[in-house]
Amino acid sequence: MAVAASANHHLLLLRLHPRRVPSPRTPLLRRNLIPALSTASRRDLAPGIRSSFAAADEASPNSPPLVEQPGGKMVVELVGAFNELTGRMGGVLSTTSSSRLLFKTLKLSIPLLQALPLAPDGRPPLSRALSVACLLADLQMDAEVISAGMLREALEAGAITLHEVKSEISVSTAHLLHESMRMMHVPSKVEILDDESASALRRYCLTYYDIRALSLELAVKLDMMRHLDYLPRYRQQIKSLEVLKIYAPLAHAVGTGSLSLELEDLSFQYLFPYSYLYIDTWLRSYETEIRPLLEVYKEQLLQVLKADSELEMMVDSISIRGRYKSRFSTMKKLLRDGRKPEEVNDLLGLRVILNPRPGDDMPERGERACYRTHEIIQTLWKEVPSRTKDYIARPKKNGYRSLHVAVDVSEEGRVRPLMEIQIRTKEMDSLASGGAASHSLYKGGLTDPSEAKRLKAIMMAAAELAALRLRDLPSANHRGGLDIDHRNRIFRLLDKNGDGRISIEELTEVMEELGAGSKDAQELMQLLDSNCDGSLSSEEFDLFQRQVQFMRNMEETDDHYRTMLGEKLHMSDSTGLIQVYRKELGDKLAVS
Ligand SMILES: Nc1nc2c(ncn2[C@@H]2O[C@H](COP(=O)(O)OP(=O)(O)OP(=O)(O)O)[C@@H](O)[C@H]2O)c(=O)[nH]1
Ligand SMILES: Nc1ncnc2c1ncn2[C@@H]1O[C@H](COP(=O)(O)OP(=O)(O)OP(=O)(O)O)[C@@H](O)[C@H]1O
Numbered sequence: 001m002a003v004a005a006s007a008n009h010h011l012l013l014l015r016l017h018p019r020r021v022p023s024p025r026t027p028l029l030r031r032n033l034i035p036a037l038s039t040a041s042r043r044d045l046a047p048g049i050r051s052s053f054a055a056a057d058e059a060s061p062n063s064p065p066l067v068e069q070p071g072g073k074m075v076v077e078l079v080g081a082f083n084e085l086t087g088r089m090g091g092v093l094s095t096t097s098s099s100r101l102l103f104k105t106l107k108l109s110i111p112l113l114q115a116l117p118l119a120p121d122g123r124p125p126l127s128r129a130l131s132v133a134c135l136l137a138d139l140q141m142d143a144e145v146i147s148a149g150m151l152r153e154a155l156e157a158g159a160i161t162l163h164e165v166k167s168e169i170s171v172s173t174a175h176l177l178h179e180s181m182r183m184m185h186v187p188s189k190v191e192i193l194d195d196e197s198a199s200a201l202r203r204y205c206l207t208y209y210d211i212r213a214l215s216l217e218l219a220v221k222l223d224m225m226r227h228l229d230y231l232p233r234y235r236q237q238i239k240s241l242e243v244l245k246i247y248a249p250l251a252h253a254v255g256t257g258s259l260s261l262e263l264e265d266l267s268f269q270y271l272f273p274y275s276y277l278y279i280d281t282w283l284r285s286y287e288t289e290i291r292p293l294l295e296v297y298k299e300q301l302l303q304v305l306k307a308d309s310e311l312e313m314m315v316d317s318i319s320i321r322g323r324y325k326s327r328f329s330t331m332k333k334l335l336r337d338g339r340k341p342e343e344v345n346d347l348l349g350l351r352v353i354l355n356p357r358p359g360d361d362m363p364e365r366g367e368r369a370c371y372r373t374h375e376i377i378q379t380l381w382k383e384v385p386s387r388t389k390d391y392i393a394r395p396k397k398n399g400y401r402s403l404h405v406a407v408d409v410s411e412e413g414r415v416r417p418l419m420e421i422q423i424r425t426k427e428m429d430s431l432a433s434g435g436a437a438s439h440s441l442y443k444g445g446l447t448d449p450s451e452a453k454r455l456k457a458i459m460m461a462a463a464e465l466a467a468l469r470l471r472d473l474p475s476a477n478h479r480g481g482l483d484i485d486h487r488n489r490i491f492r493l494l495d496k497n498g499d500g501r502i503s504i505e506e507l508t509e510v511m512e513e514l515g516a517g518s519k520d521a522q523e524l525m526q527l528l529d530s531n532c533d534g535s536l537s538s539e540e541f542d543l544f545q546r547q548v549q550f551m552r553n554m555e556e557t558d559d560h561y562r563t564m565l566g567e568k569l570h571m572s573d574s575t576g577l578i579q580v581y582r583k584e585l586g587d588k589l590a591v592s
């Protein structure tokens with residue numbers, strides 16, 4: 001209620017920015033307005049925002065003032081978006097200044113975004129900006145980051161400048177946007193994204209960029225990956241490779257684990273469609289039954305633990321997190337050490353985190369609470385003793401501490417995979433996750449006593465990148481690759497008039513011969529012509545060939561994984577399963 005009241009108060013002040021109205025196409029867009037969020041994209045949104053659209057739609061025959069006036073529709077968007085975001089932000093939106101900042105941002109960005117044409121993925125820019133902002137709100141990012149998330153789309157489209165963001169919104173929002181735009185070009189810093197360059201890039205990002213801007217960029221990447229279908233397959237793969245090698249590990253490093261898992265699974269699906277299909281088919285066979293059970297087991301365990309009087313004397317609070325293993329993580333595990341699917345013992349996982357009561361003997365109390373929890377678990381489920389690992393009594397070399405237990409949750413006649421339960425104190429847990437906290441310390445700035453170390457890390461990362469840029473690219477001259485002469489030969493064949501460059505006419509001619517149109521030739525030219533001089537040099541063409549080779553090797557890798565997984569999972573196309581899923585997942589899986 002408070003939100004609605006404050007929003008209404010601001011509505012009285014709502015005025016569109018005169019400078020941005022009206023562009024020639026604005027009236028048309030405004031008339032069709034509300035929904036920059038199309039009916040389809042509205043489906044993605046939470047009930048709050050959907051209901052504000054419904055209110056506007058229903059109001060339409062009866063109350064023309066709200067719906068027919070652009071301002072009225074804008075208001076509906078504004079209130080809907082404000083409620084949606086603040087609803088997701090939870091406790092993070094604790095201050096008046098946060099909600100003011102958010103409101104100011106929405107007022108400025110909504111009209112700008114609505115005036116923009118559809119994005120290349122076919123979505124209205126407002127809908128894209130809101131999706132990113134919602135992702136950031138779900139991650140419990142602060143209002144400045146969400147504000148930057150909302151404005152990023154408008155900035156990228158040239159509808160607003162950084163200077164304007166600085167003067168009209170806030171210096172910090174402008175700073176975050178500046179950082180995030182710098183990050184956009186990170187993958188282009190290396191030409192071939194092999195493991196070595198990817199690891200250097202990740203180090204570079206963690207050294208050079210503000211961790212909040214990184215989170216913003218990661219949310220943008222996730223939103224992009226969720227809507228990648230519109231691109232041709234090779235572009236999907238290039239983007240997925242960037243995500244898998246750079247952004248998903250970064251998401252993990254900065255503590256946004258949920259983003260990293262989804263980023264990995266989406267890129268896995270585009271890069272290795274057949275392998276994905278196998279894993280997906282296998283996991284689905286369990287998933288419908290056991291995934292919902294995870295919630296049930298979690299609740300059951302929590303209740304039993306809370307009811308135990310002995311444990312109650314030792315802990316202030318207990319939390320349990322459940323997770324179902326991701327596709328990508330399962331694949332890595334199967335391929336890592338040749339284990340059988342039934343030996344993946346952590347498809348179902350629970351993690352109990354205990355917060356011991358304070359006092360001198362807090363650490364010991366915490367440990368005792370972990371062992372007590374173990375005993376209680378034994379009364380609930382059947383333990384598989386050979387899989388119990390006590391890293392509390394015997395911490396791992398890296399300091400990791402936790403008590404691991406595997407339990408059998410099968411019921412009469414229903415064999416289920418084991419469930420892994422990790423038991424630890426809050427302190428042990430923060431040691432295990434590190435992430436954002438330890439990194440922000442590392443980024444501490446000038447007051448940080450380890451400044452010298454930090455500067456050295458920056459210098460090394462820069463040097464490493466420079467070395468990578470200058471280094472000889474990996475040779476494609478293996479596994480059926482093309483040798484240099486051969487590559488030259490193709491170039492010479494395409495360069496019909498022999499002037500040392502492939503012109504658009506030459507490219508069009510050969511593409512027409514291949515059955516493609518001149519539009520395809522233009523697109524290809526734009527993609528490959530890195531210095532934008534309208535033709536391809538032999539260097540530009542050479543790089544293209546190496547990328548092609550790299551992608552082809554990846555398809556070979558997929559073939560290789562498919563064979564391995566096929567053997568493991570005893571599946572083959574003849575089961576018909578593949579056909580079923582192929583149909584379901586459609587063109588996404590088409591591999592030429
Ligand atoms: N953060 C962190 N987690 C760890 C570490 N070691 C183990 N874990 C977690 O504990 C799980 C199980 O590890 P272990 O009990 O050592 O079991 P394992 O036999 O090596 O595990 P599987 O490969 O799962 O069969 C891992 O999958 C991680 O989730 C560590 O050093 N750091
Ligand atoms: N038993 C568990 N309960 C709750 N969360 C878990 C459990 N095991 C792992 N996680 C968390 O789930 C996320 C994904 O972990 P994932 O299963 O991919 O890797 P892992 O279990 O750490 O490694 P591995 O694949 O080597 O077993 C991580 O954030 C991890 O900390």
Ligand SMILES: [Ca+2]
Pocket residue numbers: 346
């Ligand atoms: Ca595991």
Ligand SMILES: [Ca+2]
Pocket residue numbers: 495496497498499500501502503506
């Ligand atoms: Ca030429």
